[in-house]
Amino acid sequence: MSIWQRISDAVAALAAGESLARVFDRLRGPRERGVAFTIAVIGLGAKMAKADGTVTRNEVAAFREVFHIAPEDEASAARVFNLARQDVAGFEDYARSIRAMFAAGDRVLCDLMEGLFHIAMADGTFHPDEDRFLGRVRDIFELDDRQYRALRARFVPDAEPDPYEVLGLDPGASAAEAKKRWRQLVRDSHPDRMVARGVPPEAVRLAERRLVAINRAYEEITGDAA
Secondary structure: OOHHHHHHHHHHHHHOOOOHHHHHHOOOOHHHHHHHHHHHHHHHHHHHHHHOOOOOHHHHHHHHHHOOOOHHHHHHHHHHHHHHOOOOOOHHHHHHHHHOOOOOOOHHHHHHHHHHHHHHOOOOOOOHHHHHHHHHHHHHHOOOHHHHHHHHHHHOOOOOOOHHHHHOOOOOOOHHHHHHHHHHHHHHOOHHHHHHOOOOHHHOOHHHHHHHHHHHHHHHHHOOOO
8 A cells, every 4th residue: 555545544534524633643653654744744735835825836836846646646645635725724733743743853843844845935935924834833843943943044035045054053163063064964864864764755855955955055164065
């Protein structure tokens, strides 16, 4: 059974009236984390796309950039998306349910937030309602300020990205500190590590943009090509 078929089964339970908490509670095992991650990023992403009043083709296309969807699974994926994007109400329940599955500071919560930023910026603008939406999800996920600022700096073009922010470093950190941090981020972005912590193989393309940004930031700080 493919991940999308398992996701479709979970969505069918939601449509039948089962609570998000109960559905996510069944997805706590390591083998099911990819299913939970996918439901969460699609559910939250679809609701966020609706937060600014419209769901654009670019925002829908952003899901295909985050997730590789095989032709035979397109119907199941569309079903999940269409159910989740009906309105903005309920996004906090999605966020709380996925937060309850992971320990505070778990890297997978940053991975999920990264997917949401990718979708938010798919139409080329960052709407104030999307900013508020992501801020609320960040609060529920309990991401610290440095983690959130690093994510925002990579995606939101309201200023030239600060390389120290992108790497999650204090301003003026040494080249040695930058190199240590850069190596850690590269290791965390390896597809095998991402899958091990609960990101489904269909979504490891999330790391591609991240690596471009962290390599550029490292080069700006140290003058060395990554």
